[in-house]
Amino acid sequence: MEGKSKNKLIFYNASIIKQQAVNEIIKCNKITKKFGLTLTNRQAAELIETRNYVLNANGRIEFGGGVVDKIIKEFCDSPFISMYNYTEVLHDLVEMFYEYKNETLDLASDEELIKYMKKAFDGVCHGSIYLLSERELAKMARNIRFGIHPDDSEDNDEVNEKMEDDFDEY
Amino acid sequence: MNIESISLIDQNKLKEDCYFESFIEEAYRCNFLSVSDIERIQFECIELLAHKVERYNGGDSSSIRMEIAENIMQSNLYTIGIYLKSFHKAEAAIEALREISINELYFKGTVEIEKKIRDAKYLHRKVLENKINIGYYTYNATIVDGIEGFFKLYNPEFDACENHITADYPTCNPIKNVVGIEFIQKYLEYIYFENMFCQNYMPEEIHHLLCGIDENYDYLILNIYEQIFTSAIGCKLAGMESRGLNLSDETIKYLYGKLNNKSSEEIQSTVNRAYCELKKELLINNDLQELYLEESLARISLNICIALNLKTLSKVFIVPDFPERKPKFFFSYGEKMDNEQYRYIVEELLQCRFLSDKLSIIESKIKSLADLEDIFFDAGFNPDEMDAIFKKLEISELAALAKNHNLYKRMEALDDLRESEQNFQSSLFHYIESLSEEEKGWIYTAADNIVID
Numbered sequence: 168m169e170g171k172s173k174n175k176l177i178f179y180n181a182s183i184i185k186q187q188a189v190n191e192i193i194k195c196n197k198i199t200k201k202f203g204l205t206l207t208n209r210q211a212a213e214l215i216e217t218r219n220y221v222l223n224a225n226g227r228i229e230f231g232g233g234v235v236d237k238i239i240k241e242f243c244d245s246p247f248i249s250m251y252n253y254t255e256v257l258h259d260l261v262e263m264f265y266e267y268k269n270e271t272l273d274l275a276s277d278e279e280l281i282k283y284m285k286k287a288f289d290g291v292c293h294g295s296i297y298l299l300s301e302r303e304l305a306k307m308a309r310n311i312r313f314g315i316h317p318d319d320s321e322d323n324d325e326v327n328e329k330m331e332d333d334f335d336e337y
Numbered sequence: 338m339n340i341e342s343i344s345l346i347d348q349n350k351l352k353e354d355c356y357f358e359s360f361i362e363e364a365y366r367c368n369f370l371s372v373s374d375i376e377r378i379q380f381e382c383i384e385l386l387a388h389k390v391e392r393y394n395g396g397d398s399s400s401i402r403m404e405i406a407e408n409i410m411q412s413n414l415y416t417i418g419i420y421l422k423s424f425h426k427a428e429a430a431i432e433a434l435r436e437i438s439i440n441e442l443y444f445k446g447t448v449e450i451e452k453k454i455r456d457a458k459y460l461h462r463k464v465l466e467n468k469i470n471i472g473y474y475t476y477n478a479t480i481v482d483g484i485e486g487f488f489k490l491y492n493p494e495f496d497a498c499e500n501h502i503t504a505d506y507p508t509c510n511p512i513k514n515v516v517g518i519e520f521i522q523k524y525l526e527y528i529y530f531e532n533m534f535c536q537n538y539m540p541e542e543i544h545h546l547l548c549g550i551d552e553n554y555d556y557l558i559l560n561i562y563e564q565i566f567t568s569a570i571g572c573k574l575a576g577m578e579s580r581g582l583n584l585s586d587e588t589i590k591y592l593y594g595k596l597n598n599k600s601s602e603e604i605q606s607t608v609n610r611a612y613c614e615l616k617k618e619l620l621i622n623n624d625l626q627e628l629y630l631e632e633s634l635a636r637i638s639l640n641i642c643i644a645l646n647l648k649t650l651s652k653v654f655i656v657p658d659f660p661e662r663k664p665k666f667f668f669s670y671g672e673k674m675d676n677e678q679y680r681y682i683v684e685e686l687l688q689c690r691f692l693s694d695k696l697s698i699i700e701s702k703i704k705s706l707a708d709l710e711d712i713f714f715d716a717g718f719n720p721d722e723m724d725a726i727f728k729k730l731e732i733s734e735l736a737a738l739a740k741n742h743n744l745y746k747r748m749e750a751l752d753d754l755r756e757s758e759q760n761f762q763s764s765l766f767h768y769i770e771s772l773s774e775e776e777k778g779w780i781y782t783a784a785d786n787i788v789i790d
Binding site: 230 | 383386390400406
């Protein structure tokens with residue numbers, strides 16, 4: 168107790184937070200089941216591990232299921248997600264969500280960011296996590312930082328072409 | 338729970354600025370709270386934090402940057418701590434921790450804080466009523482604008498433990514280990530007692546006393562009350578009336594003779610006797626104010642002891658100074674010439690190759706010190722050329738330049754000035770410093786007393 172008191176967030180108990188978050192993710196199975204997507208307790212716990220790791224890496228903190236359940240609910244009807252890549256895509260989405268939350272200086276709300284990710288993932292990225300992260304979200308974050316509309320792409324045509332070339336090689 | 342077990346809580350280990358955390362630690366150490374109690378408190382604290390983070394984000398974001406979360410958590414714990422402090426007995430506070438949810442404790446804490454804000458605002462009004470009527474910038478800026486700024490910025494919901502203002506004007510008795518609204522309350526309380534004491538003296542007397550420290554005391558950070566109280570004690574030690582604060586060099590010599598070779602305990606008791614006489618003279622009968630004065634007295638006694646050892650008693654007991662009684666010299670910078678003509682002369686000087694030519698142009702065409710000063714800035718003279726021009730000036734003219742650039746005090750930072758002004762000031766300063774001690778003394782004394790039209 169005394170040792171822990173040196174940390175200002177003495178009252179964070181990681182195991183309590185984690186269990187709470189896993190429960191909320193498991194609840195999402197009720198919705199995703201109809202798309203043939205479900206997560207086991209272990210997979211949910213791993214997602215939370217990823218989330219905790221990314222949160223820590225980005226200097227952020229979150230309570231409850233946080234955005235993981237929101238991401239699951241938003242992306243479960245994507246034509247580019249199946250049971251074969253479900254968990255892998257979720258890990259990537261969670262990772263990039265928090266990264267771009269910081270990159271957008273918290274100016275984009277969770278809902279806006281998730282909806283933008285979904286629209287780009289199903290649309291121009293055709294299910295490519297690489298294009299979503301390195302092109303679409305990077306562009307959006309830059310636009311937001313410069314006070315331009317997130318969808319504005321006037322200056323990015325050249326970058327887009329180069330990224331698509333890179334992706335073909337990739 | 339019996340009284341013996343309660344006394345196990347070590348009050349010295351409870352920290353004023355993080356009361357809740359230290360209280361929980363102590364209660365846990367003394368086995369008044371079990372592990373399950375601690376776990377419940379932890380869980381409820383997280384729930385409260387989650388709720389506050391949601392409010393902070395306005396529902397837009399479920400995550401938050403770590404440093405903001407830490408601040409909100411600190412604010413929550415501070416608020417709960419404020420409520421726990423309101424219990425007179427540790428037993429009652431422990432019972433509250435066991436019986437009442439963290440959410441409710443927090444709510445009760447916010448009610449306490451609201452009350453403290455109201456009290457502090459009332460106290461601020463009282464402080465403004467008994468404010469010393471003196472034009473000392475740091476004092477007025479802190480007491481009036483600074484405190485008002487605090488009330489505007491203070492946000493008990495997310496920043497309850499923030500001070501927001503630096504409170505540049507210091508109190509005589511230090512304020513330790515309190516933050517947020519508690520700090521402001523304590524600060525205002527101290528200032529109120531200090532003002533109350535200072536009200537026994539005329540603003541002019543206070544002004545003259547502070548002039549004794551430095552005529553430009555406005556630039557200094559000092560506590561007015563401490564100077565007055567020390568001076569009043571000095572008067573009493575010398576057997577004089579304190580009103581007027583009229584210490585003189587002779588009185589200080591007498592005090593040195595009286596206090597020298599005495600032990601610190603003897604000095605302490607002598608000062609205490611002087612304090613008792615001062616109380617009688619000023620009819621001080623407010624218990625709280627007396628407590629404050631007695632705390633200051635210990636500090637003053639210590640200052641006297643140190644000053645006696647260092648033979649610097651005149652730095653503790655200040656002799657009032659009366660700047661208005663000093664003779665003043667009026668100096669006119671003269672009329673500036675026509676702009677067109679001025680530009681022509683600057684052009685001519687810039688094109689001149691030899692110093693002798695420049696000097697002859699200045700001597701023949703510059704008729705006022707105002708123009709000469711501008712020429713120093715615009716004609717791009719090097720330090721040697723400036724020295725040559727300074728040599729042509731009279732003592733009174735050098736003193737006027739020194740006064741106009743505050744050179745005799747060297748108080749303003751050169752960094753704030755443009756380069757040509759910096760070069761000029763630096764050259765003038767070095768030139769004056771290179772003169773004989775006698776000439777230097779004349780220039781600085783004249784600069785001190787000169788008034789520029």
